[in-house]
Amino acid sequence: MTGERTRDGSLEQLKREGRIVVVGASLAGLRAAETMRDKGFTGSLTMIGDEPYEPYDRPPLSKQVLLGNAVADHTALPRRRAIDADWRLGVPATGLDMAARTVRLGNGDEVEYDRLLIATGVRARPWPNPEEAELEGVFVLRTRDDGEGLQRALAAGPRRVLVIGAGFTGSEIASACRERGLNVTVAERGEAPLVGALGAVIGRVAAEMHREHDVDLRTGVMVTALEGDPAGRVRAAHLSDGSSVEADVVVVSLGAQRNTEWLAGSGLGAGPRGIACDAGCRAFDVRGIVTDDIFVAGDVARSPHALFGYQFLSLEHWGNAVAQADTAAHNMLSESADRRPHLWVPAFWSSQFGVNIKSVGVPPMGTEIIVTQGSLSERRFAAVYGYQGRVIAAVTFDNCRWLPFYEHQIESTAPFPPPYSTVDRRPEGNKPVPADFPDPSVPTHGPTITLSGYSPADRKMTFTPGR
Amino acid sequence: MTQALLREIIDYANRANPYPLYEELRKTPVSHDGTGPYVVSTYYEIHSLLHDPRISSDSRNLKATGDDPLGESADDEGAALPPSFLKLDPPDHDRLRRMTNRPFGPPHTPHRVHDMRDELHGLVDGLIDGIATSGDLDRVDLVDQFAYPFPVTVICRLLGVPHEDEPRFHVWAETLAASLDPDPDADPAQRGKGTTDARMELGMYLAGLIEERRKNPGDDMLSQLATADGPDGAMTTMEALSTSALLLIAGHETTVNLITNGMLTLLRHPDVLQRLREEPGLSVPIVEELLRYEPPVQLLPQRTTLSDIEVAGVAIPKGASLWLVLASGNRDPKRFENPDRFDPDRKDIQHLGLGSGIHSCFGAPLARQEAQLALSELARRLVNPRLLEDPPPYRQNAVLRGPRHLPIACDGVLPKAA
Amino acid sequence: MRLVVDLNRCQGYAQCAFLAPDVFAMHGDESLLYNPEAAAEQREDVVRAVAACPVGAILLELTDEDMADVVSQGAAAGAGSGGTR
Numbered sequence: 001m002t003g004e005r006t007r008d009g010s011l012e013q014l015k016r017e018g019r020i021v022v023v024g025a026s027l028a029g030l031r032a033a034e035t036m037r038d039k040g041f042t043g044s045l046t047m048i049g050d051e052p053y054e055p056y057d058r059p060p061l062s063k064q065v066l067l068g069n070a071v072a073d074h075t076a077l078p079r080r081r082a083i084d085a086d087w088r089l090g091v092p093a094t095g096l097d098m099a100a101r102t103v104r105l106g107n108g109d110e111v112e113y114d115r116l117l118i119a120t121g122v123r124a125r126p127w128p129n130p131e132e133a134e135l136e137g138v139f140v141l142r143t144r145d146d147g148e149g150l151q152r153a154l155a156a157g158p159r160r161v162l163v164i165g166a167g168f169t170g171s172e173i174a175s176a177c178r179e180r181g182l183n184v185t186v187a188e189r190g191e192a193p194l195v196g197a198l199g200a201v202i203g204r205v206a207a208e209m210h211r212e213h214d215v216d217l218r219t220g221v222m223v224t225a226l227e228g229d230p231a232g233r234v235r236a237a238h239l240s241d242g243s244s245v246e247a248d249v250v251v252v253s254l255g256a257q258r259n260t261e262w263l264a265g266s267g268l269g270a271g272p273r274g275i276a277c278d279a280g281c282r283a284f285d286v287r288g289i290v291t292d293d294i295f296v297a298g299d300v301a302r303s304p305h306a307l308f309g310y311q312f313l314s315l316e317h318w319g320n321a322v323a324q325a326d327t328a329a330h331n332m333l334s335e336s337a338d339r340r341p342h343l344w345v346p347a348f349w350s351s352q353f354g355v356n357i358k359s360v361g362v363p364p365m366g367t368e369i370i371v372t373q374g375s376l377s378e379r380r381f382a383a384v385y386g387y388q389g390r391v392i393a394a395v396t397f398d399n400c401r402w403l404p405f406y407e408h409q410i411e412s413t414a415p416f417p418p419p420y421s422t423v424d425r426r427p428e429g430n431k432p433v434p435a436d437f438p439d440p441s442v443p444t445h446g447p448t449i450t451l452s453g454y455s456p457a458d459r460k461m462t463f464t465p466g467r
Numbered sequence: 468m469t470q471a472l473l474r475e476i477i478d479y480a481n482r483a484n485p486y487p488l489y490e491e492l493r494k495t496p497v498s499h500d501g502t503g504p505y506v507v508s509t510y511y512e513i514h515s516l517l518h519d520p521r522i523s524s525d526s527r528n529l530k531a532t533g534d535d536p537l538g539e540s541a542d543d544e545g546a547a548l549p550p551s552f553l554k555l556d557p558p559d560h561d562r563l564r565r566m567t568n569r570p571f572g573p574p575h576t577p578h579r580v581h582d583m584r585d586e587l588h589g590l591v592d593g594l595i596d597g598i599a600t601s602g603d604l605d606r607v608d609l610v611d612q613f614a615y616p617f618p619v620t621v622i623c624r625l626l627g628v629p630h631e632d633e634p635r636f637h638v639w640a641e642t643l644a645a646s647l648d649p650d651p652d653a654d655p656a657q658r659g660k661g662t663t664d665a666r667m668e669l670g671m672y673l674a675g676l677i678e679e680r681r682k683n684p685g686d687d688m689l690s691q692l693a694t695a696d697g698p699d700g701a702m703t704t705m706e707a708l709s710t711s712a713l714l715l716i717a718g719h720e721t722t723v724n725l726i727t728n729g730m731l732t733l734l735r736h737p738d739v740l741q742r743l744r745e746e747p748g749l750s751v752p753i754v755e756e757l758l759r760y761e762p763p764v765q766l767l768p769q770r771t772t773l774s775d776i777e778v779a780g781v782a783i784p785k786g787a788s789l790w791l792v793l794a795s796g797n798r799d800p801k802r803f804e805n806p807d808r809f810d811p812d813r814k815d816i817q818h819l820g821l822g823s824g825i826h827s828c829f830g831a832p833l834a835r836q837e838a839q840l841a842l843s844e845l846a847r848r849l850v851n852p853r854l855l856e857d858p859p860p861y862r863q864n865a866v867l868r869g870p871r872h873l874p875i876a877c878d879g880v881l882p883k884a885a
Numbered sequence: 886m887r888l889v890v891d892l893n894r895c896q897g898y899a900q901c902a903f904l905a906p907d908v909f910a911m912h913g914d915e916s917l918l919y920n921p922e923a924a925a926e927q928r929e930d931v932v933r934a935v936a937a938c939p940v941g942a943i944l945l946e947l948t949d950e951d952m953a954d955v956v957s958q959g960a961a962a963g964a965g966s967g968g969t970r
Contacts, residue, residue: 205691372520373520373556380561401825402520402825404518405515405518406516408515419774420521420774421774422520423556423557424520424557424558424561436686
């Protein structure tokens with residue numbers, strides 16, 4: 001801890017009677033609020049959320065909820081403690097005045113803050129043609145309401161479901177549909193499912209899983225148009241290869257957009273790629289100068305990670321939201337010398353076709369991949385991604401108990417290819433192959449990790465203003 | 468230094484309280500000298516090795532070394548039965564464990580263990596009733612009268628082994644459990660012979676049962692192991708034999724220690740015993756804390772390195788023997804606050820008592836249910852129980868460590884719950 | 886009774902699915918699916934599941950209603966805290 005003489009009492013005053021505002025009442029916002037109260041913050045706490053619901057958990061929406069094993073409105077997050085907040089739910093934040101330290105709300109209210117945490121997350125990227133997007137039977141899946149609506153549509157027994165985009169969410173939706181016995185077509189622009197997140201070597205395994213479960217998987221195609229019937233219900237989709245698919249439910253699963261539009265013109269370094277912040281979660285302004293009173297956490301944040309060359313990572317990961325919220329909350333209530341960097345090693349999971357997919361590190365940084373344990377064809381394996389001679393990421397299919405080892409390999413910048421033998425090494429694990437990620441300049445369906453930018457120390461940054 | 472310390476740990480004289488020796492051991496997280504095993508005693512190092520794919524559980528990867536007391540018995544074992552999944556690596560381990568899990572747990576049999584609760588409760592009631600009617604409450608042996616017969620009956624019913632055969636395989640189980648015990652002074656040839664004979668006899672006994680179940684399958688696990696044909700295919704007869712032998716021995720030799728160590732610990736902590744009497748639900752955190760504080764399996768003596776590795780700054784060559792001292796890791800002050808304090812209110816309790824990683828205890832959920840029920844009912848029904856000998860006499864085994872007898876006295880036995 | 890499982894931490898040991906099979910279910914060998922709002926009568930099972938999780942991944946919040954007749958909540962109180970690293 002810093003010595004008393006560096007303190008001027010302002011932190012204690014902030015903790016005692018300050019005003020903290022959290023914009024974004026989901027996982028990151030809630031966990032941050034709990035941490036602040038845990039750290040003895042007794043001032044006023046305002047939680048602002050555009051959805052009318054208290055914080056809920058999203059991962060079940062594409063799994064248990066679609067399977068009918070859980071109800072969308074029963075996904076509220078358990079609380080770790082009471083947070084005694086002033087909840088402003090169902091009202092979006094519409095503007096920020098950094099000089100006056102106020103957040104403007106959709107209903108015209110203004111809320112003053114001494115410290116602001118922005119955790120506005122992302123939303124589903126909508127179907128680009130607004131008229132087609134309005135057709136009945138066309139869905140996205142991000143919110144509780146989305147999940148409830150889609151579940152009802154699936155329960156009604158559609159003749160065919162079309163999923164546009166085979167990222168994690170799209171693949172999970174396809175898996176749930178098949179489990180419910182529904183016909184499903186998946187259209188993916190890339191060469192295989194999950195290519196953006198895990199590369200084509202693993203993507204080809206995912207493609208086999210789809211096909212083995214009788215998913216009509218179409219890769220290398222784009223959906224060019226959705227067609228409705230006279231009653232305004234979707235009935236077909238037209239594909240770039242000239243074919244068409246008749247479907248009465250269409251799920252648009254094209255990744256996410258960051259909720260930063262409300263910050264346009266505020267002077268904060270916010271844009272379509274998120275809000276840039278330092279490793280301590282403090283937001284940058286458009287000049288590249290770090291703010292002292294505005295913090296960012298969760299899916300909307302982009303922050304430099306020491307383990308990955310200080311690249312700015314945007315991580316749409318549940319675990320990142322939890323860890324970054326905790327760090328942000330800690331730092332908001334700490335003297336500068338007591339602040340901590342957000343050093344969480346990226347990790348995510350997906351459950352599809354009965355297979356547990358887990359990953360640590362940043363697979364898209366990998367140029368090569370080697371299957372160190374098990375076999376791709378058996379769909380039980382561990383594979384390691386290499387980048388410039390070091391281990392940068394790992395993925396397991398139904399083999400997750402080994403993952404802590406690989407996480408340590410990443411943390412300790414272990415050499416790639418791994419110079420050791422392992423249990424269950426097969427002939428395919430003898431040498432690395434190209435990981436085969438798509439060219440990053442070609443847009444894909446929502447990779448979950450976006451790499452961009454450089455160390456805050458070396459460069460000035462240019463931000464695209466919000467649209 | 469290490470060898471001397473290992474000798475002390477194995478020395479029966481220190482069986483009642485090996486923890487000061489473990490504390491000494493932890494001063495060197497990875498200790499080794501001469502040609503003996505590399506002994507790992509600190510929490511984080513053990514934990515990471517349990518998840519390290521460069522570590523094998525298959526003793527065929529072990530380079531024979533003169534001072535490893537397990538070198539011989541491990542080799543001899545193969546003569547009678549093939550290694551069980553406990554001593555195999557993936558993919559064989561994973562396949563056999565999946566197949567064994569099919570009739571036991573989720574996803575295929577999700578309710579089996581949960582739905583045994585009433586049956587377990589009935590067994591506990593009956594055994595405690597038996598203590599009441601035995602007449603002599605001035606000297607009750609909680610091992611012979613409770614902690615041994617309870618899990619043995621459970622594993623026999625689960626597997627479908629006739630309970631009247633119990634005295635026969637009791638002997639085999641003891642012998643085989645003892646073979647895990649690294650006793651450097653034992654004559655390896657003699658021990659190996661005893662182990663081989665016991666495995667052979669147990670194997671033949673089980674082969675007869677399996678043959679019979681193939682003809683007349685019941686809803687017991689032995690029938691299901693012998694006849695199942697899932698996505699992983701069917702087990703060979705030899706695989707079914709070594710798997711059922713493993714379950715039978717594990718069911719015999721581990722839960723008994725958990726329950727006995729549990730009662731011993733509670734009798735040494737009367738405040739906790741009193742709380743448990745008033746709140747049966749406290750048995751849940753008590754059992755977790757017991758798995759940390761007095762784990763029934765003290766160490767894993769049969770891992771080996773597939774590559775040269777480095778652990779806590781110590782280079783361990785390929786083919787070396789590793790001992791992972793779980794019970795020591797559980798008392799590591801770098802991981803647990805006040806590690807030598809028995810504290811069922813501990814919030815942070817990710818113990819190593821059931822292992823971790825792919826070889827983590829197969830029967831864990833059953834052991835938990837058995838121990839929770841046993842301890843809460845013993846606490847509730849025994850009136851003023853007290854230890855007659857402290858420490859009680861221990862079993863020889865340093866690996867599967869627990870009292871051989873737990874003599875207590877009590878003033879009465881309350882009736883079972885209505 | 887609200888609950889959430891940190892599935893980054895989860896390693897598929899399935900203790901919860903054994904001990905509270907009406908709330909937690911394995912989907913395949915390693916994936917866990919669970920009901921994020923379990924019925925009050927599942928409380929004892931869920932508390933056992935929370936305590937048995939080898940990686941401390943289950944965070945359970947008991948509602949006031951659930952708390953009313955909880956004799957011991959020592960196990961539940963520790964849910965979600967702590968970590969291996």
